[in-house]
Structure formats: C-alpha cells, structure tokens
Amino acid sequence: MTTSIDLKEFVFDRVLDENALAHTLAVLGTLPSSTTPFEPLRAIVRFERTALSATVASQLSSGILESTKQIGSTDIYSWFFAWLHKRDDFPDVKIYVICPATEVHIRKYTKQDVLMVRESPALYQSIVKPYILAFDPARTQWVQDILTGTAEASNILNASPDFLILPDMKWDTTNVSTLYLLALYTHSDVHCMRDLRKKPHLGMLKKLQRDAWRVVQDKWGIGRGGVRMYIHYQPSYYHFHVHIVHTGHVGLNGMAVGQAHLLDDIISLLELDPDDGSSILERMTFTYGLGTEHGLYKPMAAALAEVHDNVD
C-alpha cells in the first residue's frame, strides 16, 4: 500500500500544526485506498522546508537564481524575494506521510496548547509524585538495557559507578556543532530533580560535570564552557539523566526555560542548602509548561483552577 501513494491525490482536510520558525507544516487529509475505493484512508502529511546550503550562495553568479524581485531598500540595506532554478539535488520540501493514520497519530501531530503550571511542594506531593511512582516501567526498559549493558554497550563514552555518558539518540554523532550527549544515572533513588539532595548527590553531580568536560575535550577538542548541561522538569522519563549539548546548538525546544534547568544552577542551589534539613529543591515552587496531552495536564489544570478560585 505504501508504495502506491500518489501525493497528487491527497485531499486536504485541516492543518494540524504550523511552525514558521522551524518551517514545518503538518496537515490531515485523505488518500485513496486501493482495497476500499469508497472509503479513502486518513493520512497525515508533514512538510519540511529543505535547509539552504552554502552552495546556494557560492553559485549566485553561476546562475542558480532564476529571478529576483526587489522588495525594498534604505541606505546600505536592500531586500529581495528570489526564485531558484530547479535542481535535482535540491528539492523544495521533504514530505513525510503516515497512512492510514490513527487517532493517536493525529493527536501526536496536532499542535498542543501549552499551560504554564506552578507546582508547589504540596501539589508535588499530592499529584506529581504519585504520577511519577505509577509511571509504566516498560517505558524506561531501554534505560535498564543500557545500564545492564544489553544495549549501546559499544557507544559508552564514560563509565563511572554513578553514571554513564553516551551519545543521545537525537545526535547524528558526526556534526560536532550539534553535539548532544546523555548522562544516565546508574542508581534508582533519583526519579527527578526534586529528589536531589546535598549530602548524597552534590559530589556526584560535580563529578558528572567534570567527566563530561573531559569527554568532550578529549574526544572532540571542546573546551570547558563549550557545552550546556541541563536537566528537564518535567522530563520525558523518570530515571535521572542530564542533557549535554554543544553551546552552538540553539533553538531546541527542550532547552526552553521552564522545562530545562542548568546543572550548574542546581549545583549552586544545593551548595547553598544547609547540611541538614529540607533542600531548597523540596521547598521551591517550580513552574513549567504542560501540553494538553501530557498525563499531568488534567490534574494540574484542575488543581490550579481551584487555587485561583480561592485567591480571586
């Protein structure tokens, strides 16, 4: 079935998501079915604009431009629209098709409204902690596979008793300017940032940072300060881990304030904690965005609506 897709037969229904910054567009519609001619199949079509390469610029004088139209100019500045000659090695768009698409696919590709929620220590105890403890262990089986050496064993860059450092799946492992590594904690006492404490964890976090600096220096010649290390809250899985990303790699969604917390900031907060007593990570209210499809969205939205009603 997949081999017979003719995109010209796509019947447009509605836009699911449009991202002008990322130059992507996801739409829902239908494609004809070869087995049930009167029941077309639902299809998601996702368009992504192809990126420009330096070739475009270097070939301006050798005729890559088909035509240009000056839009405006002032002083030393001018701006144009331009149309390029068609080239076999430079398509206009990449297109990704899911057909037949289920409700789950449609939800996944639909832009979610994001609600900023304030998680007080009380809401953490009553809503978030139970949610974390009930998280399906099958969803972190891949972490266990890495920790036990069943998977990714040949990719481990640094192994210490407390954590492993390896390339993140999102990285192509070749382009250093988009370097993305993952540090996985080997123990199971830290589900998330809220569980970190000065006495048992501060030394481990500092060692993790030093080891990460050494790995990127030794392997890719990146100096100290050349990577950004951060922790997600809420993370996508509740086994403690740290993201290690090249400082030149910007614009990632997962780097946004409210979801990402710098490892350095967490270290600084723990350093200021008293040696005993509750940690500031227990006492703080953390604010983050939740998409409407997130498992915490409904309970947190309901709890906060109640809080607001009482305050207003």
Place this chain on the structure above:
Amino acid sequence: MTTSIDLKEFVFDRVLDENALAHTLAVLGTLPSSTTPFEPLRAIVRFERTALSATVASQLSSGILESTKQIGSTDIYSWFFAWLHKRDDFPDVKIYVICPATEVHIRKYTKQDVLMVRESPALYQSIVKPYILAFDPARTQWVQDILTGTAEASNILNASPDFLILPDMKWDTTNVSTLYLLALYTHSDVHCMRDLRKKPHLGMLKKLQRDAWRVVQDKWGIGRGGVRMYIHYQPSYYHFHVHIVHTGHVGLNGMAVGQAHLLDDIISLLELDPDDGSSILERMTFTYGLGTEHGLYKPMAAALAEVHDNVD
C-alpha cells in the same frame, strides 16, 4: 547605489553563519561598485527560506507539486523529496543585502562561539557590576523615552506606578500565537536580576504578573498560564524588564535556559528568602552563555581560566 544591485554579480567569499533549524544562511562576498570599478564593495547576503503556508498542502491535488521522489517507506510511513511549481506569490527565499558592509556588520552576522561562564557572587562584584554601572546611558535612552511618555505613549497596555506593559518591538501585534509583550520597571534601582530583594520588590513582581495576566485575558482572551514570563541574565540592557511571551511561541533564542529565568522561579526564590539578610539572588552562582563579541566575554573568560588553573 542600492537600486543597482544585481545579485547575479555577487562573488562569494565565505559563510558567516548557517542555521539549519532557522533555515538561514549569511555569507560574505563582493558586489561591483558603480563608482570604483576595480574596487568591488564588500557585501553581506543573508538568505532565509520562505515558510510554508497551508495553501501548499491544500493545493496538492490541484497541481502545486511539480514532481516527487520517494526516498523510503516502512509500514504505514513513507517519505519523499518534492519540487513545487514556481509561483509568483511564493518565492523560494528572502534575501537581505548589506552593501557596503563594515567590520561591525561582519562581526554582527558572524556566528559567535558561545562560552558558558559561571558568575559567582565574587565575580559579579569584581567584573559584572562595574561593567553594568559603566554601561553607556545612551543605549537605554529609548527606555527613558517610553517612561517619560515621549515615545510609544499610545501603545501602553497597562500603566502602574511601578511598571508599564506594552507590545515588544519583536511582535507584529496581530498574530496572537506569537504574542510578545514587555514590562518595563519605572524606577532605576534594579539594573538586573541580582538586584531584586524580597522586601522592596516581591510585591511589585507579583503585581506585575497579575497585571500581565489581566491584560492578555482582557485584550486577547488568553487564560492564566497562557503566557511565559521571563527575565534575561545577562540582559541586552540594564534597566529591569520582563518578557511576556505566548506559551505557543517556542524556539526563540532568548528563551533558552541560562539566559532566561522564569519570573515565577524568581518569585519562588525570593519567597523562600529570610525577611532580612542577604538574598539567594546575591548568594547564587549564575551560569550563562556569552558570545565572543559580548563586552563581558574577555574579562569573564580570563577570570575563569585563572579559577580553573587553580583548581586543576
């Protein structure tokens, strides 16, 4: 001179910056000069891929696709490269030209290496605070013009004795999903986040937040939790201000952890401060990225190299 630019005469020299996520490319080269034929002018040419609109998807069946090439498929997924018919209302790229370009322009458009620096309270006192106090007042004249009512008076959305809320210059003021407002503090005792204290400022920050929620609710129907409010450290100017951005507007560079701090998190930290004594905002070490052209880059890089030498 600007009217005579013919991009086909551009001679490529080198790439200044390439951003695959944002689909932009800035290059340096030369364009012929009409007055000095043997001395071509240096020119910066910045390409930006045009965004896709829903029109593209809705017109698949009416022949917007010139050709497609299937790249792969598996199960219900398939992916293609596609070439579109040329349309006068849909250029391939927008091009922005600066000619003649100076060294300052070239630096501005050149990708800067970013160094993560850890600003301890001691480094704040010895390097950052003097830098802030020496900041040229002419660079914040525009803030004074707004505060005194000389500029933007008709755009003020909310005025209170302590701050003004108005649309940020980066916003087109029409597309609600990219809403971007600015709250400007009316007094001059807070240069940056480090100056905030519980007693004089906590109440003001909470009122600012409530007022911002009310403005976006009344004017655009955005519910509480529908905007992200954050503070930059380092900011681009040292008069205290807060960014108010729609939660759906993601991928902005200024929203990255390390530069952006949620107003909610700052409020939470101040709430946990004792009523007297030093604030955690004075005692914390803050970590952020500095581009090589930032005024703090050289002194901070030098100071940190010394710290590292002593530790290693």
